Every structure is written in structure tokens, then in C-alpha cells.
Amino acid sequence: MKQLICDVCKKIVDNPIPSRTFFHYREFDLCEICHDDLDAALRSTVRSRQPFDFAWHEKMRIDLIRAGVSKNRIAVPK
Numbered sequence: 001m002k003q004l005i006c007d008v009c010k011k012i013v014d015n016p017i018p019s020r021t022f023f024h025y026r027e028f029d030l031c032e033i034c035h036d037d038l039d040a041a042l043r044s045t046v047r048s049r050q051p052f053d054f055a056w057h058e059k060m061r062i063d064l065i066r067a068g069v070s071k072n073r074i075a076v077p078k
Contacts, residue, residue: 005029041077
């Protein structure tokens with residue numbers, strides 16, 4: 001049995017399936033719940049950002065993950 005630990009919430013993902021139960025971004029592994037929180041945080045910011053730039057988007061994603069790792073959760077704006 002293989003296990004993976006989420007870098008943000010530190011929960012164990014048993015029998016991880018890539019792109020389904022865990023997600024890998026550069027050096028970070030995220031569980032499904034943290035990935036959903038990351039998408040929600042990015043979605044609200046990207047909708048208000050014009051013009052869209054992929055370099056900016058990737059930097060924003062990594063910055064949100066790093067902040068989440070330090071706080072043990074990804075902050076989703078309301």
C-alpha cells in the first residue's frame with residue numbers, strides 16, 4: 001500500500017491516484033481537498049485579472065501553495 005502526505009494539510013492519502021486523489025505542482029503534493037481550495041482561490045483572482053498571463057498565473061499558484069504550506073491550509077477568499 002502506498003501513501004502520500006499532502007504538503008499543505010499534512011493528511012495522509014492512501015493509495016494515491018495521480019490527478020484524481022492527489023495533485024503535483026512543481027515540488028508540492030496536494031490532496032484533493034487542498035487542490036479544490038487552491039482552484040477556488042485562483043478562480044476568484046483570475047476572473048478579476050485582465051489581461052490574462054500564464055506566467056503570472058503560475059506564479060500566483062505557487063505563491064498560494066507556499067502560503068498554504070506555512071499556514072497548513074489554503075485561504076479561499078469569500
